[in-house]
Amino acid sequence: MPKQLQPQNPSYRLFPPSTPLKERIFNRTIPDSKTGCWLWTACLDSKGYGHLGHNGHDLAAHRVAYEEFVGPIPQNLCVLHKCDTPRCCNPAHLFLGTQDDNMKDAARKCRKGNKLCASQVVEILSDTRVHQVIANDYGVSGVLISAIKRRVIWKGVHG
Numbered sequence: 001m002p003k004q005l006q007p008q009n010p011s012y013r014l015f016p017p018s019t020p021l022k023e024r025i026f027n028r029t030i031p032d033s034k035t036g037c038w039l040w041t042a043c044l045d046s047k048g049y050g051h052l053g054h055n056g057h058d059l060a061a062h063r064v065a066y067e068e069f070v071g072p073i074p075q076n077l078c079v080l081h082k083c084d085t086p087r088c089c090n091p092a093h094l095f096l097g098t099q100d101d102n103m104k105d106a107a108r109k110c111r112k113g114n115k116l117c118a119s120q121v122v123e124i125l126s127d128t129r130v131h132q133v134i135a136n137d138y139g140v141s142g143v144l145i146s147a148i149k150r151r152v153i154w155k156g157v158h159g
């Protein structure tokens with residue numbers, strides 16, 4: 001990545017509508033020297049993704065960063081994070097994947113240490129597919145899915 005592509009400290013000034021999106025990204029992110037992430041400092045949504053308003057649209061900051069620095073996002077593809085940091089806008093940390101990849105990626109990251117998250121257990125409880133199919137989706141065993149469904153484990157979580 002060229003040297004000049006570095007975020008500046010956010011100044012929180014209001015931008016005129018004509019401000020290029022690149023400049024807005026530089027002004028709304030701070031670099032994390034440990035990870036190299038460009039951390040979005042403005043609005044975040046409930047999942048931790050950065051958001052910005054542009055021409056009356058609410059845009060996801062990491063998607064804008066991808067389009068501005070890498071290229072257009074093909075239809076139906078998601079912009080995923082290599083760094084597991086939803087608010088990161090560093091184009092070098094972003095890559096394209098399908099919605100399916102996105103879910104598998106999230107499931108894989110969520111499962112660090114071979115665990116499922118409560119939110120996944122809720123999804124599994126309402127998933128009516130064959131246990132083994134669900135198990136494949138989450139990369140766990142059918143026995144585990146069956147145990148969740150029978151309320152043997154994760155008893156505290158309700159679907």
Ligand SMILES: [Zn+2]
Nearest residue numbers: 037083088093
């Ligand atoms: Zn990052």
